[in-house]
Amino acid sequence: MKIGLITTRKAPGREGSVMIEVADQLAHRGHSFESIYPEDSLIDLARVKIEYDLYLLKAGTPAALAYAGVLDLAGARILNPYPVVMQMKDKVLASRILADASVLAPEAFIASDARHFSPLLAEGPLVIKPYLGGSQGRGVQIIRTIVELDSIGSEQDLMFAQRYHQPEGRDHKIYRIGDELFGVRRVWPARTLEDKLGEPFELTPAMKQITTLCGDAFGIDLYGLDIVVSDDREYVVDINTFPGFKGVSGAGRLLADYITRVLDRQGS
Amino acid sequence: MKLFFMVVRRVPPVPSPILVEAYDLLRKRGYEVGESIAEEVLTGCDEIEADQDMYILKSHTELSLGLAGVLYTRGARLLNPYPSCALTQNKIIVSRLLREAGIPAPSTWVTGDLSLLKDLASKMQLIIKPYMGHRGAGIVKVNHPDDLAAMTAPDYPVIVQEFIPGSGEDLKVYVVGDQVFGVQKPFSETSFAVPGRPVDISEEVRDISRRVGKACGLGLYGLDIIEGPSGPFVVDVNYFPGYKGVPDAARMIADYIDGYAQGEFELKSPAPEPARAEAAAD
Numbered sequence: 001m002k003i004g005l006i007t008t009r010k011a012p013g014r015e016g017s018v019m020i021e022v023a024d025q026l027a028h029r030g031h032s033f034e035s036i037y038p039e040d041s042l043i044d045l046a047r048v049k050i051e052y053d054l055y056l057l058k059a060g061t062p063a064a065l066a067y068a069g070v071l072d073l074a075g076a077r078i079l080n081p082y083p084v085v086m087q088m089k090d091k092v093l094a095s096r097i098l099a100d101a102s103v104l105a106p107e108a109f110i111a112s113d114a115r116h117f118s119p120l121l122a123e124g125p126l127v128i129k130p131y132l133g134g135s136q137g138r139g140v141q142i143i144r145t146i147v148e149l150d151s152i153g154s155e156q157d158l159m160f161a162q163r164y165h166q167p168e169g170r171d172h173k174i175y176r177i178g179d180e181l182f183g184v185r186r187v188w189p190a191r192t193l194e195d196k197l198g199e200p201f202e203l204t205p206a207m208k209q210i211t212t213l214c215g216d217a218f219g220i221d222l223y224g225l226d227i228v229v230s231d232d233r234e235y236v237v238d239i240n241t242f243p244g245f246k247g248v249s250g251a252g253r254l255l256a257d258y259i260t261r262v263l264d265r266q267g268s
Numbered sequence: 269m270k271l272f273f274m275v276v277r278r279v280p281p282v283p284s285p286i287l288v289e290a291y292d293l294l295r296k297r298g299y300e301v302g303e304s305i306a307e308e309v310l311t312g313c314d315e316i317e318a319d320q321d322m323y324i325l326k327s328h329t330e331l332s333l334g335l336a337g338v339l340y341t342r343g344a345r346l347l348n349p350y351p352s353c354a355l356t357q358n359k360i361i362v363s364r365l366l367r368e369a370g371i372p373a374p375s376t377w378v379t380g381d382l383s384l385l386k387d388l389a390s391k392m393q394l395i396i397k398p399y400m401g402h403r404g405a406g407i408v409k410v411n412h413p414d415d416l417a418a419m420t421a422p423d424y425p426v427i428v429q430e431f432i433p434g435s436g437e438d439l440k441v442y443v444v445g446d447q448v449f450g451v452q453k454p455f456s457e458t459s460f461a462v463p464g465r466p467v468d469i470s471e472e473v474r475d476i477s478r479r480v481g482k483a484c485g486l487g488l489y490g491l492d493i494i495e496g497p498s499g500p501f502v503v504d505v506n507y508f509p510g511y512k513g514v515p516d517a518a519r520m521i522a523d524y525i526d527g528y529a530q531g532e533f534e535l536k537s538p539a540p541e542p543a544r545a546e547a548a549a550d
Contacts, residue, residue, distance in 0.1 A: 038378075039381070040380065040381050040384070041379065041384070042377055042384040042388075043379065044375075045363050045364055045376045045378060062380075062424045063378070063379075063380045063425040066361075066425050069360065070361065070364050070378075073361065073365070073538075074364075087341075090334060090337055092313050092335070093334065093337045093341060095313045096313050096341065097341065099313070107312065107313075108312070108313040108314070109313065110331060110334065110335075111309075111311065112307040112331050117310065120310075158331050158334065
């Protein structure tokens with residue numbers, strides 16, 4: 001079967017090693033695997049048609065999401081499903097969906113201007129994030145003072161803030177591929193490749209439960225979570241569709257297995 | 269019954285006379301009417317509750333749409349339906365919906381890289397606009413491939429449409445339910461603020477306009493039409509437009525909202541429901 005990976009063009013040598021392995025594994029099983037780059041394509045909307053049995057929506061850029069939206073309307077199979085990806089990209093909606101599923105997450109706020117957040121600083125620092133998109137920590141800032149807040153102003157149409165919880169130790173990433181859960185501890189911000197790979201850790205029963213709750217809330221089982229442990233409580237600070245799975249041993253093969261299962265299901 | 273209007277900050281900050289009149293009419297019929305401007309407040313995501321009987325989304329800002337999305341997932345009734353509004357803001361999706369419904373629209377492309385348009389621009393004049401947005405903001409006409417070099421690289425994908433030569437005036441069509449009105453005004457980036465001249469519209473445009481509402485799942489909406497040599501083309505669709513220049517607009521809008529609130533009719537969104545999404549977990 002034909003699999004299309006909706007992605008962004010990486011500098012040579014910067015391609016995600018996990019996806020390269022996935023492509024290899026799928027090729028061994030007789031599937032074709034091609035990359036699609038909506039960013040540097042000219043898409044004729046009259047001619048968009050479904051060319052792959054399954055699309056993997058890896059990139060979260062506006063062009064990738066727009067392209068996936070058109071494919072979804074046309075009835076394409078997309079992993080993760082496009083409507084779910086859009087819910088997860090919308091931080092306000094995502095944080096509310098998680099809260100409704102009894103997932104512990106930092107208090108979250110939105111405003112059109114960062115200065116609207118200033119009364120919140122009296123109770124402690126905030127983490128400011130771009131509302132839509134943003135990944136790998138891009139655009140994330142910890143704000144402690146009104147002066148810092150003023151320096152952000154209204155750079156964007158929409159600002160999203162979370163209450164900052166001082167993490168104990170490194171950032172915790174949890175990845176889920178089907179029924180398999182993986183924990184990776186990582187320093188933030190990650191600077192070297194070693195930083196990015198992080199170090200595997202054993203998930204506590206509480207973390208496993210949180211992870212399952214998050215997936216159930218969105219109806220998916222392929223995602224990543226960012227968890228901050230603070231005052232012995234585990235806060236879900238972000239949920240990502242189709243993360244890089246860096247540091248997960250055997251991720252390429254597990255993903256290929258997972259994709260094969262999805263393909264088999266669709267074929268039946 | 270409590271109605272809540274999600275409106276936008278206006279410049280200058282005076283309320284829209286059409287809305288003020290519509291509120292008044294609705295109150296006389298026994299509705300409680302409230303409104304807010306999302307941009308003027310700080311919203312705690314956990315505080316958003318669907319405690320009104322119906323929300324009317326008038327604002328097109330990202331913040332208002334975000335809030336509307338939360339209200340929608342919490343079971344609130346919205347007019348126009350939230351999925352219809354979210355789709356209509358995305359011109360890529362709209363173009364595709366119109367095409368599927370067989371509604372005449374210009375040839376449309378999407379790209380993030382303007383240099384890929386050189387071939388197209390040497391064959392035809394192009395209109396470039398942001399894929400999200402409304403009110404004509406950021407629209408550029410490309411007459412010649414060289415014009416592309418002078419443009420700044422876009423941060424977001426752009427919609428590229430074949431330029432359809434018309435009369436130089438936009439036909440703005442405003443729709444309330446199945447009532448269709450046309451006003452004509454010279455095209456400009458700020459033309460949304462200018463009331464047009466009411467004009468008679470053809471049966472063809474009337475029919476196209478109603479089909480656009482069905483295709484997009486909208487009941488209160490507007491469209492921009494260019495009457496080209498080969499007939500009318502829909503170049504833009506917006507939910508809940510300003511209705512400037514439409515005679516008796518406030519009463520019609522109030523009637524429509526009243527009827528919708530009472531469940532006299534429904535609107536069907538083309539949006540794929542998240543529930544439809546194949547749950548991968550099993």
